[in-house]
Amino acid sequence: MARYPEEPRLSLPPDLVEELTAELPSVADAAVAAIIAEVPTYANALSGPMGEVIRDAVALALGGFVQLGARGDRRSDRPAAASMDGAYQLGRGEARSGRSMEALLAAYRVGSRVSWRQMAVGLVGAGVDSATVAAYAELVFAYMDQLSDQSATGHRDETNESGRARQRMLDALARALVEGQTPEAVAPLASRAEWEPPETLTAVLVPEAQGSALLGLIAPSSLLVDDPASRSQRSVLLVPDAHRSVLLRAVAGHGAVVGPTRPWLEVRASYERARRALSVERESRSATLDTEAHLADLVVTADPDALRDLREQVLAPLAGMSGSTREKLVETLRAWLLHQGRRDAVAATLFVHPQTVRYRMGQLREAYGEELDDPEFVRRATIALG
Known part of the structure; x- marks a missing residue:
């Protein structure tokens, strides 16, 4: 062997x-x-x-x-x-x-x-x-x-x-920014997290499940934190120096609400506007809402209670009318205000004959009298019904 x-x-x-x-x-x-x-x-x-x-x-x-x-x-x-x-x-x-x-x-x-x-x-x-x-x-x-x-x-x-330690510091920085803490409190957090402050930040509200995926699509230096006001149903992305059209394309189809661009230490204002814009109607839950395109809606709905009280004041002269009559006159008054009294335009908007518009405006003048010619009333009524 x-x-x-x-x-x-x-x-x-x-x-x-x-x-x-x-x-x-x-x-x-x-x-x-x-x-x-x-x-x-x-x-x-x-x-x-x-x-x-x-x-x-x-x-x-x-x-x-x-x-x-x-x-x-x-x-x-x-x-x-x-x-x-x-x-x-x-x-x-x-x-x-x-x-x-x-x-x-x-x-x-x-x-x-x-x-x-x-x-x-x-x-x-x-x-x-x-x-x-x-x-x-x-x-x-x-x-x-x-x-x-x-x-x-x-x-x-x-x-x-x-990496875990830095992520904890980035999370703390994002929370401080969303909470609107003072520059003296925020700046050291940015330094410890080795995060280079940009010129501006834009707050974007997204469904919680979409946050991490969008973080990789938008910008690697973006910050991501749970929305403190939503009990983890949404996340907040803070996007540095965003080109708005590019940002809107990136979040399209994700149900995002994009706030205004603000100096980085003032991004809480962007977050707060995005939060208020959640009440603005959208075509679908996945549609993107650009707050810059809905400024009038946001101004009008900034104080819902005040808007409701203003509407009641403006429509008070119609309170004694039947429901159907009152509804038609409210529609006519809104169209008359928006079209600045142009009868044919009002008729086209309401899909009625111009004579019908003349008849209804007669009823409105009877109810409101000279108020319809008062610029202050026109302003208030436009806000209430616009």
């Missing part, structure tokens, strides 16, 4: 371990130089305090290389706890520095290649046989894979935590 050669033990002589350990600083320098040359993201990063952290991490990893050979046990190839913790903290630090996980893993690949090449020269020079060198290389790169995985975990954890 054929026998396969046993895998060589990775037991390096103590004097060789000591020699390799002494070379670690120069090997670390070579690895760092290669990272600077081959990974552009690190070109300037290694000159400051973070550079020392990375050099220390490289030296710690290289020390683990040497200990692999010193232990002489192929099963003991897991990095020491200190190395694993150092790799994890390195990943978190790189995320805080704004460098991507891809850049970090590229640095690992480059550093591993250069470090092994430097160390292999020492092993071959010391007469270590090729099979042992090959086996050692296999363990070294497996070791580096574990370290890089640990750094990737640290990077991911930091990114997730910082």
Whole structure:
């Protein structure tokens, strides 16, 4: 029966371990130089305090290389706890520095290649046989894979935590803006959230289920928060420096109510108008309502109780008439006001003969007398019935 050669033990002589350990600083320098040359993201990063952290991490990893050979046990190839913790903290630090996980893993690949090449020269020079060198290389790169995985975990954890923390700060900023808090309270929130204040903001009310989808369509720097007045039935989008026609196209078909554009610290006024516009009739629930196109409706309905009282005052002279007669005269009075007394236009609007309009206007003059010629009454009646 054929026998396969046993895998060589990775037991390096103590004097060789000591020699390799002494070379670690120069090997670390070579690895760092290669990272600077081959990974552009690190070109300037290694000159400051973070550079020392990375050099220390490289030296710690290289020390683990040497200990692999010193232990002489192929099963003991897991990095020491200190190395694993150092790799994890390195990943978190790189995320805080704004460098991507891809850049970090590229640095690992480059550093591993250069470090092994430097160390292999020492092993071959010391007469270590090729099979042992090959086996050692296999363990070294497996070791580096574990370290890089640990750094990737640290990077991911930091990114997730910082992302959640920033989102909480953006939510707090959006709430403060919608609530109309003072500039002294809002500005620090924007700074902590790393949100660049725009010139203007536009408040857009949307159904809660549509908020996240529209956030991605409109502008990445928009803010999204639950409408504090709707018990989570709606969301509020605060859109920076919006081009109105583009914004209206983006929210078309989503049942949005688009408020006016205001300076960013005054966006509560935009939100409040959008809230008032919820009472304006729309063609359908999915239709977009542009508050700028309904300013007259919003002015007239700003105080519903006052409008109801005004209507009662204006129509008081018709109170004693029968229901059908009163309804026809109210329709005629409204058309007469809107068409500025042009009988043919009034007749066309009401689909009646001009003589019918003359007859009804006679009834109205009998009820109102000279008030129909009073500009103040005409103004009040137009608001009440318009």
